[in-house]
Amino acid sequence: MTTDVAFKQRLLTPGPTAVPPQVLEEMAKPIIHHRTKAFQAIFAELSELLQRLFVTSGPVLSIAGSGTTAYEAAQVSLIRPGSKALTIAGGKFGERWQDIYDAYAPSLGIEQVRINTPWGHAADVDQIEQALKEHPEISVVTVVHSETSTATCSDVRRIAELVQKTDALLIVDGITSVGAMPVEQDAWGIDVLVTGSQKAMMLPPGLGFVGLGERALRRLEEVQPGPYYNLDLRKWVKSHAKNDVPFTPPVSLIRAQKVACAMILSDGLEAVHKRTRGLAEASRAAFKALGLDLVSHSPSDSVSGAYYPEGVSDSELRAAVRDGHGVHIAGGQDGRGDKWKGRIFRISHMGYVDAEDTRVALGAIETELAALSDSFNPEPGVAVRTFDATLGG
Template identity: 45%
Template sequence: MLKTRLFTPGPVPVPDRVRLAMAQPIIHHRAADFIPVFQECRVGLQRIFQTEAPVLIFAASGTGAMDAAVSNLLSPGDHALVVRGGKFGERWAEICEAYGVRVTCLDVEWGQGADPAEVEKALAAQPDIKAVYVQASETSTAACHPVREIAEIVRADGDRLMVVDAITAVGVYDLPMDDWGLDVVVSGSQKAFMMPPGLAFMGLSERAQRFMETASAPHYYFDLAKELKNLPTDQTSWTPAVSLLLGLREALTMILDEVGLEATWARTEALAHATRESMRAIGLDLLAPDSPSPACTAVMVPDGVEGPKLRAHLRDRLGYTLADGQGKLKGRIFRLAHLGYFDRFDTIGCIAAIEMALAATGYVHEVGLGARTATELLRD
């Protein structure tokens, strides 16, 4: 018998309580009994996003919210700056280009965080830039960008939007939307929210809502003005994913009212730190050693080991599913998650499995040293 364990940075494991909540009988989304479900989800999301601004909910993946953050805010011919330091930074640029937005890319080495001074230079050189698009946590490289510092620069000079893909940041670490002056923050259900894929979230500042008034890029399903118009009646423009919202309400209760948001951040960081130190202890290199994201850890596949064989051994022989690299990192790294429904025993077990798989695929090291390192760090 082999138990299977999912350790990808999205989708993540879903708690039994959340799955049972989603198994409740379907209710009609225009009926009175749907309203408290939607209200509780909206208010809970505002608490996690740390904002007084509305947080919109879409039946979509996180990319849907990214799409809406371009098509509703800019017009063809407008100029945007994209911080491009991984696969999802590339996605911001691709979405902008799809809507006819002129894109200047600030390229960052994959695995590094952006230099705010370079953002400042780019904005000074091109004063017509209307929006800056950046990842808070670049999932493909397990690196963080300094969102707070970048936002201060964006705010200091000109009437520009600060748009943040926080799909693996919201609920993972402290990212206060209002206090940091972030205009748009997007996230998704299959990450820190411990949910299946299918819901996208977007916090939308007053400044962003003003930009909507003059934006002329085409859109239909992702129409933010329609969604905002429906909020006072606790309705969505289109049929919502009712079962997922029932699960979201349960997940928000667990995160906010039982565990606590700050305790959730602290647990995630502790798991990430223990993982990084355990990988170093057995001689492995990290892709993002200087600006690591607490959401996941990206580990370089050591010389002499084939990445696909390592992950296949983990999956088929040990029951652990880890994520591959993306784009130019495919086969060169493996990524394991810390965000969402993981505890210290999950993490220690995964590290032990990684050591066993490394030994089986040709990497010579003291098997068990990594797990012992993590155990010592997570004892308390």
């Protein structure tokens, strides 16, 4: 069975997320050439909308690829060869940014100062302050704002304050935060803010975005390019100033992102953040009412996760929720040390999802958990009732 023939499907996965029909419709428009005034006008409009979403006056680059492509580009283009990177991880994506610097370490002569917090915990700000003091050779700090794998939020605002006092640049993984929760690049002092298209940006996957502050732009000029070509942000910055990109861009995605950004901004960033937070808080309350343990000690607003009750099979539960209710949720992921595959499930609150969709998902989860486990016997309907009460409260 492919989705083509399946009936109504609801994507509650933390990326890709559901895409509004207006945005899908834009994807089907005839292709225009990228070296035209028509495309440049679209690109300029998108760039301005992205600046409003990032809350920055600096350039926000649109790079073909995944969020990882965009983040790798920032990591490698901005670090000073021979320096140190402070890499903060507490989940699969934080660990990925460490893996990326591992791959470049011999070539760039760089070392990592790693802070690995237990999965489900926010980055430890005191530890970061200490590390910045101990290692003045740190030229770049990487941190994840909303760690999707653990549904956990870190205090990027405070971390940015600390990093701003040093010569190091802060590169923030905002892949599941931009457009979902408050994050203000300029006001918070975030040197580099990265996101991807398929999360709160309400687009299919295929584009990454990199917002660059003044200190980051200066660093690009100071540092000699290293072993990379496509990912060299200098090329992208240079083209961006002319409403262009260095390599043929995914035209359809760029036009569609313009439509999606306009939808977000017409709702208003504050309203979107409030809706996302409301869905997250009410979902967490529903999980607790079901007697489930949350996976995060510092929950993100964009995704919520809970441990399965004893004895429930992840693949069976997700299949039942999908086949019986058309609801797609995510399981857990494995990291270097922590193994969350099979132990947790996650639902997204990002983008084109509302209270009705979330209610359907919670009802489906409750029903199928109860069907799969003899020992799991919640009061029938408690998940949705708690969700409604919390949302209304």
